[in-house]
Amino acid sequence: MKLRQLQYVLEIYRNGNHMTAAADVLHTSQPGISKQIQQLEAELGFEVFARQRNKIVGVTEPGREVIAIAQRMLADAERLRHLGETFSKTSAGSLTVATTHTHARYVLPQVIERFVREYPEVRLVLMQESPVQIRELVAAGSADIAIGTEPEKAFPSLVALPGVVLPRSVVAKAGHPILKAKPLTLHEIAKYPILTHGHSGNWKVLGAFRKAGIEPNVVFGALDADVSKTYVKLGLGIAVLTTAAFSAEDDRGLRAIDASHLFPSSTTYIALRANTYLRGFAYDFINFMAPELTPDVVKAALIRPSSGHSGEV
Incomplete structure (x- = not known):
């Protein structure tokens, strides 16, 4: 069993069970991924993905456990890769935040101003999209944090922590x-x-x-x-x-x-990939926005198996 095989499993899952899309993201070939998945399933003794006419149509029940374990293993591997960097260079790096117009314009300016002041060596990238698209960016690994109101679409691979309430x-x-x-x-x-x-x-x-x-x-x-x-x-x-x-x-x-008595408020959620690795300054960014979301609270929320729900807590 190889970490690369588990990475292939996760990328297929993140891309809606489309092997070709996963191959594009990973810059490899679809036949190569297919071969690695078949080898993994042969070693495990069960199918990770459900198929119809050799086409992946979903994840099997044991496959869901494989995805949950793969998320933890790959997150731990990422932590190991960054461990030395974490202790030697805690105030530099990059942070990509995907957010909506309302949050970029009205909610985040003071947070960003404080963050830039305290972490001048961190490259902060702001991406502006819809509530669904910002979570898609995080799920795909193109952004570290998504900040926006709750979308109608569920994202099982993400953990969403409630922050600011918007009446x-x-x-x-x-x-x-x-x-x-x-x-x-x-x-x-x-x-x-x-x-x-x-x-x-x-x-x-x-x-x-x-x-x-x-x-x-x-x-x-x-x-x-x-x-x-x-x-x-x-x-x-x-x-x-x-x-x-x-x-x-x-x-x-x-x-x-x-008009808060007439219309339901929206809640700002901070969405992150489950079992992901975050640098110290990323935890601070979240805490600057929502003081109740301390690093310990966020870390505890991130460490969870995949459960098939949206991850709102």
Whole structure:
């Protein structure tokens, strides 16, 4: 049994059981991977992957145990490779953070400012994508940490730790009648054209209306809060945004009223690969954002077998 064979197993699993995609990621040939997997299965005495007409269609029950063990073994191997570097050079290296627009724009600036100040030798890379895409980047090993709200898609290979809670507000142009609504209700909001934003935000906002049996007049769905606010200023409607996305100082001409009693909040999750190796400065980055997520808490959460669920804790 070779670590390379276990790496092949994990990469196939991470790529949706597509051997060709795994071969592309590993820069090797599909026949070569297939041969190594067959040798591993012959040594183990059972099939890791379920097949139909020689095509992989899933993971067998014992195969799931192989994946869990492979994750731990490869993570330990990575720790061994980095052990000397950890003790000799604790404040240098690189950290790639995948995040969404809202978090990059409104949640992370102070965290990044502090991190850059305390770790000037660390190369910090910020990648901006949707909640699903940022977790895909971490699952594929292209990013170390994903920071964003919970996506509708599950990621069994990741551990997601809850961080900042993001309540919602209604944002309107100064003088808009919605600002005088007391109490603020879903029926009152639904009287006006609505601009939504984001990915997880859209389904949570619209879900609140559906639950109440109300059909809102959504006229625009932007991918970021800044675009939504631009069109609110133009008088196209009102917006339902995370409260963190509004600043009385920066958003002159606009007003915000709390709507946390009407719409569910979004939780910011810090997503990491299970059983992964993190440098000390990565633990600090997480702790700067969520003080309750100490290195010991994060390490304890990361050490777990693959369980087939999304990993939210």
